[in-house]
Amino acid sequence: MKGMVITLKHLFEKKITRQYPEYKRPLPERSRGLLTVDMDRCISCLQCMRVCPDHCISIEMEKRDVDGSGKARPYSVGFMIDDSRCLYCGMCVEVCPVNCIYHTEEYEVQAYDRLELARQFGERPVDPTVDPKPAIKKKKKVAKKAPETVDQRAETVQRAVTERD
C-alpha cells in the first residue's frame, strides 16, 4: 500500500525527461565527441594512425614543400577519419604532438551508407574500404615462444633430472 502512495506522489512531481531536439544539454568540457583535424597544424607524423586501436585514421603522406622554405617536409595529402569505426577512445588526441586532432562536441552522426561516414580532411580522398596497415612492425619470429608455464617448467626439470640420472 505504501508503494502505491509513492507512485501516486511521483505522478505529480516534475518530469525528469529532457525533451531532446528542443533542449540539448551543455556538455562538460572533457566530452569526447566527433574527431576533427586542424590540417594547418598537422605535421604528418603518423602517430595517430599508429596508435588508433581500430585503424580508423588513414593518412597518405608525401614530402612536399608547403611553406616556401625550400625544404620538403612530410605533408598529409590525404587524411581520412572513418566514423563507422571510431571508438571515441581519445588515444589519437593524447598522442598528437601538435594538438591538431581534437574532439568536438558533436555526436549526431547519421548516414544511409556506411562509406559516407568516412570524413576526408586532405586534398586527395583516401579510400575508406582499404584497411590501413598498422604502422607497428611486429617482430616476425619464426615461432612465437610462449614463456614457460608451470607444467612446462616441471617437465624441463623432470627431463633434466632423468638425464642427469
Next chain:
Amino acid sequence: MLRDERRPESAALSGRETGRLANPDVRDEFGLETIDMNMGPQHPSMHGLLRLILELDGETIVRCDPIMGYLHRSKEKISENRTYPAVVPITDRIDYLGNMHMEHGYCLAVEDLLDVEVPPRADAIRVLMCELMRLASHTPSIGFLLLELGAFTPILYGFRERERIQDIFEAVTGARMMFHYIRIGGVKADLPEDMPERIWERVESMEANIQRDFVDLIEGNEIFVARTRGVGKMTQEKAIEMGLTGPPLRCTGVDFDVRRDYPYGWYPNVEFDVVTDTEGDAEASYRVRLGEIKQSVRIIKQVLEKLPEGEVMADVSRRVRPPEGEGFGRVESPRGEYAVHVVSDGSDIPYRVHYRTPCTVNMQLLQEIIPGHYLPDVMPIMGIVDPVSGSWDK
C-alpha cells in the same frame, strides 16, 4: 543439444519436487510428457542474449540448459592483436554496466607485470570511480529484478540514479559509458576542481532517493516478498561448489569479498563492512545489493574526505613493453570477482589475456538451481545472478 547428452533428471530437486513425472507408474499410465520450450535469445527479460532450453512438466521446470555465446565478440583474441594501452577500451566493453572495474582489473594485471607503483592519489581516484560505478550498476540491477517480476516502474527510478552518476562520469572522464579512464600506471587525468563537492551532493541525494524509491516501494510489498522469498534457495556448500562470487555467494552467508580478503589499491585505507545475508534466496540477494549500495556510499564519503594530493599517473612510457612473464589482477566487480591474467612474451603486444568474468561462472546457478521451480521463478533466479550479457560472453 541432443536429448541423450543432457544430465539425467534428478528426483531430488531443490525447491519443489515434480512428483508426477518422477513416478513411473503415473507417467506411463497417463502418457504424460514434458514440453520442450525455448526461452530464446530474443526475449525481453533475458538480460541480453541468453537462450534457455527448458523442459517443462506443466508449469514446473524439470531441466534447464542455458546456451550462451550469442554475444561472443572474441575479446580475448582481439586483445592479442593490440598493444597494451590499446586493450583498455576493449576491457571497457566486456561488462558494460560496470566498466570501471573491468579497466581496473586489466590495469592491475599489467602493473603487476611491469612492477609499477601507482601513486596514491591515482589509487584513491580509482577506488572512488569504482565505487561510483558499483552504485550505478546496482541501482538498475534491482530495477531489472523487478522488471522481470512485472513491476515496470522501479527500473526507471534505477536508471534515473544511474543517469545522474553518468553525468558525473562525463564531467570527469569525458564519456558516459565507455570511459577509458583507468590507464596502466594511474588514471588519465585528475578530477576537475568542483568534482568532490558535486560527488558529495549527488551521493547524499541518492541516499534519500534510494530509501524512498527502492526500500519503501519494494520491501513492504507483499507480492514482491511472495515472489522472491524462498525462490532459488542455495546452501553455502552448493554456492562454493559452483564457484560463485559476489552477491550470489554473499547472500548465502559466505563471507568473502575480494576488497577485504585480497586487498588492492587504496582499499586498505577505507573502512567498510561486507554485507552478507543468510537466506540464500532471491530476496536475500536483493538485500545484499541494497546493503552494498549503502556501503559504497560510505566508502565514497571516506575517500572524498581523505583524498591525497599528488600526481595521477606513474612514470610509464607510452610504448609499454613488459618483460616476459605473467601478471594477474583481481577486483570485486558488482557482479562478482573479476580477474585478468596477462601473459607477455616481451613484445608490444600481449601473448594472451584471459578475463575471468564473474557472470560466466555465476550462470551455472541457472542449470543447478532452476529445476524444480515454476516457470515464473526463472526471473527472480536470474535476478540473483544479475547477469550482463557482455560479461558472460566476453
Next chain:
Amino acid sequence: MGALLEYLDQEPWRFLISFGAILFLSLNLAAILTLAERKVAGYIQLRHGPNRVGPRGLLQPAADMVKLFTKENLSPSGSDRWVFLAAPIAMFLPAPLIWLVVPFAPGVVVADLNIALLFFISITSIGALGVIMAGYGSRSNFSLLGALRGAGQLISYEVPLILSLLGVAILAGSLSLVDVVNAQDGGFWNWYFLPQFPMLIAFFVAGIAEVKRIPFDLPEGESEIVGGFMVEYSGMTWAMIQASEFGLMGLMSAVSATLFFGGWQPPLEFLDLGTFNWIWLGLKTALLMFTFLWIRWTLPRLRMDQLMDFGWKVLVPLTIFWLFVTAGAVLAFPSIFG
C-alpha cells in the same frame, strides 16, 4: 424532423442505432485508454508519455490505428485458421454487449433487462473462451502456456466475481442494473460501497483478474512468455485483442461504478443534472480506470499458484462470509437495509 426522430425511436431502429453508438463508444474508449495508459505510466515513472503526435500526444491513438491497419496479419503455419481468427472477436464481444445494459442517465439505457446482472456474468465468460481459443489456435508452446494459465485464472476468478455481486443484488432487491442504480439515490452515503466494502474489494480484484491486468497478467506474461496467448498475433488481429483488453477494463470500471458507486447518481442531491448525469458516470468510471492503471504500474505480478491461492483461499471465503452478513443484516434490520 420530429417525425423522423419518432420513427427512429421505434424498436428495431432504436436498438440498431444505439448498438452502433455503443460499439463506437467501446472502441473509442479502448483507443483512448491506450493513450491514457502510456501517459499515466510516463507520469508515474517521472517521464512524459507520448507527446509528439498532436498536442500533448492526444493523437497518438490515431497514429497507432494507422500503423496497425497497415500491418501484415501473420499467422503461424499449421495454426487452426478459423479458431485463430475467431478468437479476437470472441474476446472483444463481451465489451460492447455489456455496455448495452449499463444505465447512463435516468431513463437512458439501451436494454432494460430485468436480469441484467445474470447477463453480465454470462457474457464475461465468453472472454475466457476467447483466450483459450487464441492460445490453442496459434500453434506455439508459449501460447499454449498462456492459454492454460488463462483458462485457470479466468474461470477461477469468476467465482468471487459472481459472489460479490450477490450482496448488491440482495440489498437492491433485484437483478436489474437500473433498479440497482435507482436504489442508491439520495447521496453518496447511500452508495453501496459503504455497506459492501469487502465485496467492492473482491469485485475489483476479480475484475482485474478477469481483464488480465497486472498483478494478474500471467496469461499475457510479458516478461516470461512474451505475450502469452497473443504472441502470434500481429496487426489488426492484435489490435482487436488489445481493444478487447482495454474495452473490458473500461467496462469493469463502469460496472463497478454502477454497482457500488451509484452509477449516474450524483454524490449530493443538488448536483443532479437530469439527463446529463452520464457525466457523473463518466467521472466515476474514469477514476476507477485510473486505479486500474495505477495498480498496473506499481505492483509486480503474482505467480500462478499464488494467484490461485489468493482467488480460492482468500476472496471466496471473504465473499461468502460477507454474503451471510448482508443477508443477516437485511433480515434483522429490514427498515434500514430493506
